[in-house]
Amino acid sequence: MLTRTSAQTLTDQLAERFAERIRNRLMAPGARLPSVRECARQQGVSPHTVVAAYDQLLAQGLVEARRQRGFYVRNDAAAPAARAPAAVRSVAEPAQPVATVLARAPADASTLIRGMFHRQSAKPQPGMGVLPPDWLESTFMPTAVRKVTSVKALQEFSLQYGDPAGDAGLRSSLVQKLAGIQLEVAPSQIVTTVGATHALDIVSRTLLRAGDPVMVEEPGWAVEFARLEALGMRVLPVPRLADGPDLAVMQRYCEAYQPKLFVSVSVLHNPTGYSLSPAGAHRVLQLANQHDFHIVEDDTYSHLAPEHATRLSTLDGLQRTIYVSGFAKILAPNWRIGFLAASPSLVERLLETKLLATLTTPALFERALAWCIDQGQLRRHVERIRVRLEGARSRAVKLALAHGCTLASEPAGLFGWIETGADTDALTQRLLDEGYLIAPGSLFHARRQPTTLMRINFATTQDATFWKVFCRVRDGL
Amino acid sequence: MLTRTSAQTLTDQLAERFAERIRNRLMAPGARLPSVRECARQQGVSPHTVVAAYDQLLAQGLVEARRQRGFYVRNDAAAPAARAPAAVRSVAEPAQPVATVLARAPADASTLIRGMFHRQSAKPQPGMGVLPPDWLESTFMPTAVRKVTSVKALQEFSLQYGDPAGDAGLRSSLVQKLAGIQLEVAPSQIVTTVGATHALDIVSRTLLRAGDPVMVEEPGWAVEFARLEALGMRVLPVPRLADGPDLAVMQRYCEAYQPKLFVSVSVLHNPTGYSLSPAGAHRVLQLANQHDFHIVEDDTYSHLAPEHATRLSTLDGLQRTIYVSGFAKILAPNWRIGFLAASPSLVERLLETKLLATLTTPALFERALAWCIDQGQLRRHVERIRVRLEGARSRAVKLALAHGCTLASEPAGLFGWIETGADTDALTQRLLDEGYLIAPGSLFHARRQPTTLMRINFATTQDATFWKVFCRVRDGL
Numbered sequence: 001m002l003t004r005t006s007a008q009t010l011t012d013q014l015a016e017r018f019a020e021r022i023r024n025r026l027m028a029p030g031a032r033l034p035s036v037r038e039c040a041r042q043q044g045v046s047p048h049t050v051v052a053a054y055d056q057l058l059a060q061g062l063v064e065a066r067r068q069r070g071f072y073v074r075n076d077a078a079a080p081a082a083r084a085p086a087a088v089r090s091v092a093e094p095a096q097p098v099a100t101v102l103a104r105a106p107a108d109a110s111t112l113i114r115g116m117f118h119r120q121s122a123k124p125q126p127g128m129g130v131l132p133p134d135w136l137e138s139t140f141m142p143t144a145v146r147k148v149t150s151v152k153a154l155q156e157f158s159l160q161y162g163d164p165a166g167d168a169g170l171r172s173s174l175v176q177k178l179a180g181i182q183l184e185v186a187p188s189q190i191v192t193t194v195g196a197t198h199a200l201d202i203v204s205r206t207l208l209r210a211g212d213p214v215m216v217e218e219p220g221w222a223v224e225f226a227r228l229e230a231l232g233m234r235v236l237p238v239p240r241l242a243d244g245p246d247l248a249v250m251q252r253y254c255e256a257y258q259p260k261l262f263v264s265v266s267v268l269h270n271p272t273g274y275s276l277s278p279a280g281a282h283r284v285l286q287l288a289n290q291h292d293f294h295i296v297e298d299d300t301y302s303h304l305a306p307e308h309a310t311r312l313s314t315l316d317g318l319q320r321t322i323y324v325s326g327f328a329k330i331l332a333p334n335w336r337i338g339f340l341a342a343s344p345s346l347v348e349r350l351l352e353t354k355l356l357a358t359l360t361t362p363a364l365f366e367r368a369l370a371w372c373i374d375q376g377q378l379r380r381h382v383e384r385i386r387v388r389l390e391g392a393r394s395r396a397v398k399l400a401l402a403h404g405c406t407l408a409s410e411p412a413g414l415f416g417w418i419e420t421g422a423d424t425d426a427l428t429q430r431l432l433d434e435g436y437l438i439a440p441g442s443l444f445h446a447r448r449q450p451t452t453l454m455r456i457n458f459a460t461t462q463d464a465t466f467w468k469v470f471c472r473v474r475d476g477l
Numbered sequence: 478m479l480t481r482t483s484a485q486t487l488t489d490q491l492a493e494r495f496a497e498r499i500r501n502r503l504m505a506p507g508a509r510l511p512s513v514r515e516c517a518r519q520q521g522v523s524p525h526t527v528v529a530a531y532d533q534l535l536a537q538g539l540v541e542a543r544r545q546r547g548f549y550v551r552n553d554a555a556a557p558a559a560r561a562p563a564a565v566r567s568v569a570e571p572a573q574p575v576a577t578v579l580a581r582a583p584a585d586a587s588t589l590i591r592g593m594f595h596r597q598s599a600k601p602q603p604g605m606g607v608l609p610p611d612w613l614e615s616t617f618m619p620t621a622v623r624k625v626t627s628v629k630a631l632q633e634f635s636l637q638y639g640d641p642a643g644d645a646g647l648r649s650s651l652v653q654k655l656a657g658i659q660l661e662v663a664p665s666q667i668v669t670t671v672g673a674t675h676a677l678d679i680v681s682r683t684l685l686r687a688g689d690p691v692m693v694e695e696p697g698w699a700v701e702f703a704r705l706e707a708l709g710m711r712v713l714p715v716p717r718l719a720d721g722p723d724l725a726v727m728q729r730y731c732e733a734y735q736p737k738l739f740v741s742v743s744v745l746h747n748p749t750g751y752s753l754s755p756a757g758a759h760r761v762l763q764l765a766n767q768h769d770f771h772i773v774e775d776d777t778y779s780h781l782a783p784e785h786a787t788r789l790s791t792l793d794g795l796q797r798t799i800y801v802s803g804f805a806k807i808l809a810p811n812w813r814i815g816f817l818a819a820s821p822s823l824v825e826r827l828l829e830t831k832l833l834a835t836l837t838t839p840a841l842f843e844r845a846l847a848w849c850i851d852q853g854q855l856r857r858h859v860e861r862i863r864v865r866l867e868g869a870r871s872r873a874v875k876l877a878l879a880h881g882c883t884l885a886s887e888p889a890g891l892f893g894w895i896e897t898g899a900d901t902d903a904l905t906q907r908l909l910d911e912g913y914l915i916a917p918g919s920l921f922h923a924r925r926q927p928t929t930l931m932r933i934n935f936a937t938t939q940d941a942t943f944w945k946v947f948c949r950v951r952d953g954l
Contacts, residue, residue, distance in 0.1 A: 048564055048719055113832070117699055133636035136635075137636065139628075141632075141635065142631050143629070146626070149619070149626055151619040154618070154622060155618075158613075158809040158811045159610035159810065159811070160607070160810055160811060161607070161805070161811060194833060194835040194838065195670055195834075197835055198835045201833075203835045205707070210688075223836070226833055227833040230830065230833055232686060298721065316898065328638070334637060334639045335635060335839060336835065336838060345553050348553075353707065356674075356678075356700060356703055356704040357674065357678045358671040358672060358674055358815065359672055360811065361671065361813060362811055362812060362839060362842060363811055364842070365841070397723065406820040
């Protein structure tokens with residue numbers, strides 16, 4: 001809220017709040033600022049105050065005026081050079097949530113993702129993609145790190161490049177772990193990566209050339225869409241249904257474009273929470289055989305799903321599938337450990353891509369993770385998290401329903417896919433004013449478009465405080 | 478050497494040694510095995526023994542026979558599936574250097590690189606790309622890691638993704654460090670990466686599209702050539718001369734192809750040890766301005782060079798240049814810390830590429846490295862290493878000259894570029910029999926071709942043992 005008792009003028013407060021949001025990419029390049037009249041009404045200030053604030057933003061190079069159309073965030077606004085000179089910024093208070101902004105969807109898909117890496121406030125964030133830090137705290141992770149950082153161990157693995165495929169001990173532990181989902185692989189079929197994202201990147205760089213058509217699920221994960229587009233691929237969105245991808249659409253894509261790859265979060269799909277049915281899996285694999293494409297199965301949410309859930313990789317025995325998973329959603333997002341498993345002939349090509357892009361990955365956390373797996377610590381931690389998440393999910397669902405939302409899919413796993421009845425891009429900007437970052441539905445579409453859906457994290461939406469604010473903001477739109 | 482007193486037959490020994498070399502990619506897919514007669518003569522065994530050994534390799538799926546042309550390593554030979562069944566392998570002794578092989582250059586440039594990640598023997602390896610582990614051992618690195626792995630610190634940074642640009646503390650330390658080479662940047666202009674290789678990868682993915690022409694130095698680093706080719710770029714090799722790249726050739730490329738990027742190791746160039754002259758630097762930058770291309774300056778060997786060495790990035794102030802460096806050559810190869818520095822507007826695009834490919838990088842070693850820099854430990858370590866390397870360089874050069882080699886360039890930095898008078902691809906295979914891995918000149922050419930040059934690591938070629946073996950093997954070719 002703007003405050004008249006502040007040491008700063010209302011104009012300075014308003015300008016600084018917009019500036020912060022632009023710098024943190026929560027208002028994207030190309031986004032339109034509310035009209036002067038609109039902004040003045042929302043903030044309860046005079047149009048003169050708004051004009052003066054917009055003039056400051058203009059002077060700082062953060063926005064541009066377009067004749068007859070209003071003010072827009074400049075394309076290079078988030079670049080440090082475009083920031084205000086220190087002398088101008090020094091009068092401003094530290095960052096606070098910005099005043100109401102009714103901008104449309106950000107111009108590029110990774111914008112809100114970038115925003116998600118900035119801490120908004122101390123409040124639990126409904127748009128978060130991972131479990132909150134206090135859920136992940138443990139005594140066994142520090143113990144694991146201590147085990148592998150004795151002077152001798154540290155010197156031994158630090159002072160040479162290490163194995164390009166990743167720490168041998170971790171790859172053996174992962175073999176045991178994959179046996180739990182009936183996926184039989186040798187350690188030599190596993191390559192460790194900088195998180196599951198890097199594994200997906202390696203797979204697409206290895207199997208695709210610029211211009212190749214690739215099928216993705218929609219709704220789906222914005223980083224995956226943006227990465228494939230940055231690599232120059234032709235992204236073909238396949239609607240994700242409750243039991244699997246829409247096979248009729250896939251069939252038509254296959255006939256028209258001969259796609260080389262299908263990217264699928266088969267179990268606890270992000271954002272819907274859907275899991276593939278056995279029959280759906282069988283039919284997807286049949287289609288892959290018939291039309292000769294590969295499937296990369298992103299099992300990022302593996303630990304939150306039952307072991308008996310159907311995985312394409314298990315059915316297929318890694319003939320056409322590449323299995324990808326990681327530990328950011330269950331252990332420690334910053335450890336950045338993911339991995340892939342593939343057929344013996346394909347894994348050599350994937351390893352080559354890893355080698356050319358990063359040579360090797362650091363062994364420390366790989367060894368610490370191996371210890372966590374081998375000692376059964378990870379398994380016990382997973383059990384605790386699942387029980388806790390089940391409670392949170394049940395409370396969050398009740399609250400969502402009680403506050404006028406409905407469920408777009410059966411609740412499962414970490415995320416809820418929620419029908420709000422309001423434009424969630426507009427909601428995103430308004431809730432930022434209150435210190436909450438949500439994940440609007442447009443973020444999960446290959447071609448961003450306004451929707452009334454949003455993804456919630458069950459772990460951060462299980463108390464009534466957020467929902468009360470949510471209701472007030474939605475009803476005030 | 479094959480031994481008649483071994484528990485294994487000569488046939489088994491011979492087969493197993495070939496098999497090991499093929500699996501470790503020291504004989505590449507497509508390489509030809511020596512003829513039966515040739516192999517029998519070299520090993521002092523009967524042709525029958527060689528035929529039996531080759532039959533074992535055939536049965537194991539590692540080689541194929543081509544009518545009238547002999548035996549060749551299969552394209553999928555290094556894949557685990559092609560490995561011998563356990564029952565067959567169990568009769569073999571642990572890996573030993575393989576018998577003489579006169580195969581030609583490996584089919585793909587990254588093959589020998591892959592080989593370099595396997596420990597050949599306990600002997601110092603002339604082909605190594607980094608300082609030996611015993612040179613890098615220190616007490617300050619374990620201390621640094623202990624500082625950042627207190628339970629509190631570990632929980633604090635492990636349990637969230639972290640800043641996509643990298644640890645803020647390290648970026649501030651790097652700003653101070655870059656001031657030492659007169660490169661003035663803000664922390665926001667720096668992005669940390671998984672080693673310098675990852676930084677180079679991010680730059681080429683951001684600035685280039687498949688099919689784009691890119692200029693590289695030749696001789697140069699094979700991983701760079703292979704990566705650009707894997708990304709589908711058109712690689713234009715520019716001869717590297719003592720004072721810089723061949724400007725006449727660059728000029729012709731610019732006129733004919735309008736390349737978008739020039740990749741340069743300006744200081745202590747790999748493999749020649751050349752450093753760019755101030756006049757050469759100025760002219761390269763003029764050309765870049767005239768023909769509108771970017772330059773990525775790979776300053777990987779920074780710590781081994783004088784601070785006053787001419788850097789393109791310093792002259793240019795990061796207008797058209799992107800500065801890349803890392804710590805694998807001076808501290809700890811497995812920590813995998815590199816970084817890039819670029820202009821404010823470009824760094825945003827580079828950060829976007831990092832985010833899409835790996836989200837963030839692990840903070841632990843980044844924080845430990847910041848401590849090493851801030852406490853002056855890195856600086857003192859660098860001074861010690863430089864003194865030690867100077868001694869090694871002087872001894873290695875004397876030995877090379879005394880053993881019939883000449884210097885292809887003035888010795889400087891970590892590597893010597895040596896004229897041997899013999900085909901160094903053939904030498905590579907013969908020296909492997911003796912437990913030595915060398916880096917043949919062909920590895921440093923964009924289109925691999927046999928040469929009589931080799932790169933030596935001064936730290937591992939400073940005693941006479943290697944050079945005596947080298948002489949005997951070369952004279953026996």
